[in-house]
Amino acid sequence: MIFDxxxxxxxKTQCPVCVGLDTALGYLPEELQARGTExxxxxxxxxxxxxxxxxxxxxxxxxxxxxxxEQGALCFRRTMEYAKERGLIVIADAKRNDIGATAxxxxxxxxxxxxxxxxxxxxxxxxxxxxLPFLERCSRSGKGIFVLVxxxxxxxxxxxxxxxxxxxxxxxxxxxxxxxxxxxTRGEYxxxxxxxxxxxxxxxxxxxxxxxxxHTFFLIPGYGAQGGNAAMLKNCFSAGGLGGIVNNSRGILxxxxxxxxxxxxxxxxxxxxxxxxxxxxxxxxxxxx
Amino acid sequence: MIFDxxxxxxxKTQCPVCVGLDTALGYLPEELQARGTExxxxxxxxxxxxxxxxxxxxxxxxxxxxxxxEQGALCFRRTMEYAKERGLIVIADAKRNDIGATAxxxxxxxxxxxxxxxxxxxxxxxxxxxxLPFLERCSRSGKGIFVLVxxxxxxxxxxxxxxxxxxxxxxxxxxxxxxxxxxxTRGEYxxxxxxxxxxxxxxxxxxxxxxxxxHTFFLIPGYGAQGGNAAMLKNCFSAGGLGGIVNNSRGILxxxxxxxxxxxxxxxxxxxxxxxxxxxxxxxxxxxx
Numbered sequence: 273m274i275f276d277x278x279x280x281x282x283x284k285t286q287c288p289v290c291v292g293l294d295t296a297l298g299y300l301p302e303e304l305q306a307r308g309t310e311x312x313x314x315x316x317x318x319x320x321x322x323x324x325x326x327x328x329x330x331x332x333x334x335x336x337x338x339x340x341x342e343q344g345a346l347c348f349r350r351t352m353e354y355a356k357e358r359g360l361i362v363i364a365d366a367k368r369n370d371i372g373a374t375a376x377x378x379x380x381x382x383x384x385x386x387x388x389x390x391x392x393x394x395x396x397x398x399x400x401x402x403x404l405p406f407l408e409r410c411s412r413s414g415k416g417i418f419v420l421v422x423x424x425x426x427x428x429x430x431x432x433x434x435x436x437x438x439x440x441x442x443x444x445x446x447x448x449x450x451x452x453x454x455x456x457t458r459g460e461y462x463x464x465x466x467x468x469x470x471x472x473x474x475x476x477x478x479x480x481x482x483x484x485x486x487h488t489f490f491l492i493p494g495y496g497a498q499g500g501n502a503a504m505l506k507n508c509f510s511a512g513g514l515g516g517i518v519n520n521s522r523g524i525l526x527x528x529x530x531x532x533x534x535x536x537x538x539x540x541x542x543x544x545x546x547x548x549x550x551x552x553x554x555x556x557x558x559x560x561x
Numbered sequence: 562m563i564f565d566x567x568x569x570x571x572x573k574t575q576c577p578v579c580v581g582l583d584t585a586l587g588y589l590p591e592e593l594q595a596r597g598t599e600x601x602x603x604x605x606x607x608x609x610x611x612x613x614x615x616x617x618x619x620x621x622x623x624x625x626x627x628x629x630x631e632q633g634a635l636c637f638r639r640t641m642e643y644a645k646e647r648g649l650i651v652i653a654d655a656k657r658n659d660i661g662a663t664a665x666x667x668x669x670x671x672x673x674x675x676x677x678x679x680x681x682x683x684x685x686x687x688x689x690x691x692x693l694p695f696l697e698r699c700s701r702s703g704k705g706i707f708v709l710v711x712x713x714x715x716x717x718x719x720x721x722x723x724x725x726x727x728x729x730x731x732x733x734x735x736x737x738x739x740x741x742x743x744x745x746t747r748g749e750y751x752x753x754x755x756x757x758x759x760x761x762x763x764x765x766x767x768x769x770x771x772x773x774x775x776h777t778f779f780l781i782p783g784y785g786a787q788g789g790n791a792a793m794l795k796n797c798f799s800a801g802g803l804g805g806i807v808n809n810s811r812g813i814l815x816x817x818x819x820x821x822x823x824x825x826x827x828x829x830x831x832x833x834x835x836x837x838x839x840x841x842x843x844x845x846x847x848x849x850x
Contacts, residue, residue: 294662294663296662296666333659333663335657335659335663335664335666335667335670336663336666338634338666338667338670339666339667339669339670339673341634341635341638341670341675342631342632342634342635342638343631344634345627345630345631345633345634346630346631349630349631367657367658367659367684368624368656369656369658369684369709370622370624370656371712371713371714372714373583373585374583374622374624374625375624377585377624377625377627377628378624378627378628380628381624381627381628381630384628386630395656395658395684395686396686396720397684397685397686397709397712397720397721398709398712398714398716398717399714399716399717399718399719399720399721400716400719401714401715401716401717402714402716420658420686420687423660423686423687424660425660425661425687425688425690425691426690427687427688427689427690427691428687428688428690429688430688430689430738431685431686431688431731431734431735431738432686432688434725434726434727434731434734435725435726436723436724436725436726437723437724437725437726438723442720442723442731445720445723446720449719449720
């Protein structure tokens, strides 16, 4: 069960950090840029090697690969496979959404036996029809999904913070749906196979959601470049510092640009700094199972 | 401007039909199935050849290609390029959604110079941050997007039909956002570069949206296999039968399975039947520009 595995890794590493491989070509040193998607893979490979013993997981953002067509698809697959080989839990950040047979194709693409991903992000605007095909795939594979609930971006409230007639906000409603979709799939640590994306940049909403969704594991974007800091994201975690993992992409991948030196070493140093920052707020991460 | 071009094609062909290339391997005759993505491309190519003179556009559903990794990405690209070569307007049905620099990568992938797509479907749950990068790309290329507003599936109302405190439903709110995102981009026929997905299966909602969103062109799924018929989808159109195009995938691709004969010829016959069915309700399609 994926969130059991992820929780165990987090406790072991004491590092609830997900390294985001949103590897834009412009992030690479010039000599790698010239090699296109081969350069992107080489960059990812060395970053993965550099952090594999200190973090539980990586998140690979599909958009940065899709832009290169079939070469990008190959680089995306190889990156996920390499991260898996190095023992990391792999999140495919694809925010897919569709219905019925089409959603089943996406579920197969991202969570099927041919994919190295353990988790995929999905968008729940279409309702249960768009989620069930993923859950069916998860039930056979022990994998999971993250549903977008409250996203980290400035305009996320335009729809997500509107209040419904029944008193809930749209993000609370989506959170309730995520909690419900996960029913009957809880693992050892109490989390179902349906997680939620909850931005570090909205601590009030995170507090509400953390209390409201006790069986939902949070993927937390927005730390660093987007303005989220450790104090703000404490609200995303349950007691013992469990129930969440914080993504950081640019802050890790581009650390060498201001720290100097080798990009992979700088990525490791930035990750360790982030770990210290988070643990300063969360304290020791303890499983209560 | 894409919706001018699409409107002119619809008036010329008198056929507001989009052929959906949701080409599942199981839809193919056995001899083509054995050839994998090469077989899928061959099937698409012959269907495109068979309908290119009678329809304005095709919609290529990304999920059915992504499941084959880099081979699928190649087949997706070749299918779109071939449809474009044959003079068709190409809709990439990808329902992408992300923010900022990541959304810009998706916009480049689907609407950039390297892509044969004229339009891409997107999901607006993340708000304006997720849409602006697509609009910036559209302003340079004359291309457009379709925002998911009211989808055709049975559970679409779980979120979309909830009523907000301000009296609007969530789908009305999303429709209002689409109309607003399109401001300042209207073409000759009054439609902006931001269209909406509005399911044929919900005629009451379609009627409300058609009146509410006068400058928004509708992509209408749900005809045929999902239960939508011509009478139900009249509400999706403006006066003169303008402002919408109806997708049909399985009903066209799999027509040969019950009609017998060659799949490409059966696809053409099914398309002509659908055209007659729609025109029976819409009457002659007339541009008022």
